[in-house]
Amino acid sequence: MKIYPTKFEEVKLIEPVVFEDSRGFFMESYNEQSFKISGVNYSFVQDNHSLSCDAGVLRGLHYQLEPKAQTKLIRVIAGAIFDVVVDIRKSSPTFGQWYGVILSEFNKRQLLVPKGFAHGFCTLVPNTQVIYKVDEYYSPEHDRGILWNDPSLGIEWPVSNPRLSAKDEKHPLLRDAEINFI
Numbered sequence: 001m002k003i004y005p006t007k008f009e010e011v012k013l014i015e016p017v018v019f020e021d022s023r024g025f026f027m028e029s030y031n032e033q034s035f036k037i038s039g040v041n042y043s044f045v046q047d048n049h050s051l052s053c054d055a056g057v058l059r060g061l062h063y064q065l066e067p068k069a070q071t072k073l074i075r076v077i078a079g080a081i082f083d084v085v086v087d088i089r090k091s092s093p094t095f096g097q098w099y100g101v102i103l104s105e106f107n108k109r110q111l112l113v114p115k116g117f118a119h120g121f122c123t124l125v126p127n128t129q130v131i132y133k134v135d136e137y138y139s140p141e142h143d144r145g146i147l148w149n150d151p152s153l154g155i156e157w158p159v160s161n162p163r164l165s166a167k168d169e170k171h172p173l174l175r176d177a178e179i180n181f182i
């Protein structure tokens with residue numbers, strides 16, 4: 001397993017070792033012990049799985065407020081996404097900055113999204129399936145969002161007219177969002 005740094009110290013890009021043979025491949029997509037040795041040490045309590053039928057579906061930007069904030073470990077098992085995190089820690093020198101990376105069924109990369117970051121993705125091909133571990137349970141009362149195309153963020157999404165949920169169309173701008181990460 002390789003762990004690559006990103007522009008945010010706490011956000012990690014993880015590449016598993018993939019064993020390919022004539023049948024296909026095998027990989028350990030998660031191993032608590034080796035992740036822990038590499039500094040990725042969380043107690044994941046829930047696995048999520050979403051299917052987006054079309055390319056250009058955008059989900060985000062989402063986060064849960066403290067004390068129900070979630071660390072997320074994201075990967076793609078079918079298709080591809082442009083995965084994005086935004087630093088929403090109020091006292092962070094990189095508050096409001098974003099980072100994006102392609103995760104796909106082919107590169108098998110995983111993105112570790114820590115607490116204090118909003119997260120979203122846009123599908124690049126139809127029938128994209130994303131699965132992710134979280135270290136805190138879903139809590140609708142703590143569920144919040146930021147508008148995907150907030151001009152103050154300047155995220156360079158690969159689509160200009162994405163398909164959004166009704167909820168995601170109505171999120172506030174970062175400057176108006178409820179945030180309780182220090």
Ligand SMILES: Cc1cn([C@H]2C[C@H](O)[C@@H](COP(=O)(O)OP(=O)(O)O[C@H]3O[C@@H](C)C(=O)[C@@H](O)[C@H]3O)O2)c(=O)[nH]c1=O
Pocket residue numbers: 048050059060061062063072119120121137138165167
């Ligand atoms: C996230 C979530 C949703 N749900 C329900 C609520 C709702 O009825 C339905 C669909 O929820 P959403 O529209 O919020 O699903 P979605 O837009 O896919 O939400 C996800 O987006 C990505 C970007 C993330 O980072 C995730 O943490 C999560 O917020 O599933 C759960 O039961 N458990 C969960 O953990």
